[in-house]
Amino acid sequence: MNQKNLDLCKGLVKSSYIDQATQATSQYNKLVESLLTQRRLPDQGWSDKVIELFLEQVSMMDSNNFVENIGVGEREGRVFSGLVQKRHYGLSHGIGRSGDINEQQPKAAGSSLIQKLTNYLVLDAMKIAGFESDTIPSCLVLPMATGMTLALTMATLAQQKPQAKYVLWPRIDQKSCLKSIATAGLVPVPIENIVVGDLIKTNMDAIQEKISQLGRENILCIFSTTSCFAPRAPDDIVSISKLCKQENIAHIINNAYGIQDSKIVHNINQSCRQGRVDAFIQSTDKNFMVPVGGAIVASPNKDFIQAIGKNYPGRANGSPILDLFITLLSMGKDIWKTLLDSRKSLLPYFTESLTTLAKEFNERLLDTVSENKISFGITLSNLKTSTPPSLIGSKLFSRSCSGSRVIDLSSNKKNTVANIEFNNYGSHTDHYPPGSYLTIACAIGIEKQEIDIFIQRLRLVLKKELS
Ligand SMILES: *Cc1c(COP(=O)(O)O)cnc(C)c1O
Numbered sequence: 001m002n003q004k005n006l007d008l009c010k011g012l013v014k015s016s017y018i019d020q021a022t023q024a025t026s027q028y029n030k031l032v033e034s035l036l037t038q039r040r041l042p043d044q045g046w047s048d049k050v051i052e053l054f055l056e057q058v059s060m061m062d063s064n065n066f067v068e069n070i071g072v073g074e075r076e077g078r079v080f081s082g083l084v085q086k087r088h089y090g091l092s093h094g095i096g097r098s099g100d101i102n103e104q105q106p107k108a109a110g111s112s113l114i115q116k117l118t119n120y121l122v123l124d125a126m127k128i129a130g131f132e133s134d135t136i137p138s139c140l141v142l143p144m145a146t147g148m149t150l151a152l153t154m155a156t157l158a159q160q161k162p163q164a165k166y167v168l169w170p171r172i173d174q175k176s177c178l179k180s181i182a183t184a185g186l187v188p189v190p191i192e193n194i195v196v197g198d199l200i201k202t203n204m205d206a207i208q209e210k211i212s213q214l215g216r217e218n219i220l221c222i223f224s225t226t227s228c229f230a231p232r233a234p235d236d237i238v239s240i241s242k243l244c245k246q247e248n249i250a251h252i253i254n255n256a257y258g259i260q261d262s263k264i265v266h267n268i269n270q271s272c273r274q275g276r277v278d279a280f281i282q283s284t285d286k287n288f289m290v291p292v293g294g295a296i297v298a299s300p301n302k303d304f305i306q307a308i309g310k311n312y313p314g315r316a317n318g319s320p321i322l323d324l325f326i327t328l329l330s331m332g333k334d335i336w337k338t339l340l341d342s343r344k345s346l347l348p349y350f351t352e353s354l355t356t357l358a359k360e361f362n363e364r365l366l367d368t369v370s371e372n373k374i375s376f377g378i379t380l381s382n383l384k385t386s387t388p389p390s391l392i393g394s395k396l397f398s399r400s401c402s403g404s405r406v407i408d409l410s411s412n413k414k415n416t417v418a419n420i421e422f423n424n425y426g427s428h429t430d431h432y433p434p435g436s437y438l439t440i441a442c443a444i445g446i447e448k449q450e451i452d453i454f455i456q457r458l459r460l461v462l463k464k465e466l467s
Helices: 003-009 015-038 048-059 082-087 109-128 146-160 175-183 204-214 237-247 262-274 284-288 302-311 319-360 390-398 448-465
Strands: 138-142 166-170 187-191 194-196 199-201 219-225 250-254 279-283 295-299 375-379 405-407 414-417 420-423 437-441
Touching: 003 015, 015 048, 048 109, 048 319, 109 138, 109 295, 109 319, 138 146, 138 302, 138 319, 146 175, 146 219, 146 250, 146 279, 146 295, 146 302, 166 175, 166 204, 175 187, 175 219, 175 414, 187 204, 187 420, 204 219, 204 237, 219 237, 237 250, 237 262, 250 262, 279 284, 279 302, 284 295, 284 319, 295 302, 319 375, 319 448, 390 405, 390 448
Parallel strands: 166 187, 166 219, 219 250, 250 279
Antiparallel strands: 138 295, 194 199, 279 295, 375 437, 405 437, 414 420
């Protein structure tokens, strides 16, 4: 309530009570003022009630919610279902204008405000996670998941170098990566990785060779990947960035869930400082615990971010942005830091528990944890002959453990993805000497108790299936 209405209340309720209530209201207003002026995560997260109040107020700024509004256009933010209306806090105009996803929408001052604020909050969250100001002067949150955002980013790059069709792509066996290149109308050129001990690593020599072979003028970019399933290591993005700078080739980093790993963040900073990075893309759900549906594209080059925004055809749904906005306000700086810290500190606990368990069954933890700080694996070398490796995965799933993956290398298999044939698809390499394995991730939000229960269940499964 504004001051005038509060004063009017004094005609109905004791004025000392109203004064007290006014003070409480002003605490809420201070939180909002601080958000609008600082444009950072609140030190402590806001309560749900405060967030809802703010959203209801912001929602009243969109024309479909104006008290006296009559809409006579073809798109007036009408929403038939009360449930849908509630689910979106009455924000139905989406974001952007037809010419630019990042542009303010005249019919929707409230939605535009949320979009702007979300970009600021994400920037702040990423800086808290370790990104430097020069690495990330601006970012754009898009309501598409990582693969589509990668495709839009590469399609935007392609406008600047239309004759270049090739994307050099150190192999990562995650279908969306490869499909994003094909969707952008480009030609993926897989670079086979090298196996060093248990680790699968970037083959810099092969990249260099491919550049000479294809000609740098025909190569649109190198597409590297940071966060990935073990035993693949994050790509050597610092070397790739230096090479890209030297060869004048663009560089896109797929950083799907890398915000949560300070080592990856550090390497992205180094890459931007010492070499060439055109953009790095990360998933909202994998880093910020929101439903699937968004991605963040960031770049040391503000103009490129703008070009991507302008290349998005039409408006977009605002929900993934709203989810992130609510989440970041609710988390606040303290919980965001706690989540990052606790993931990091649970990693040694998780890998040690797994090492002990593996030993019980004469298996071992793959020696990859020094490089890949999110995903890791154990060998499956001693399965009963009657047990196909994939059975371990399905047994875990039926014991309500999701997210682990089994890579069956017991026989050589060929798979075709986006018209390219791969040997042993899923394992990031044609030939992996340690053989079949199981991967698991220590990802943001995981709790110690979940690790303990998983280890118990895995023990039960292995007891039955190992000889
Ligand atoms: C999750 C993931 C993707 C694809 O992400 P979507 O958000 O599903 O499009 C791409 N690459 C890697 C490495 C991933 O982990």
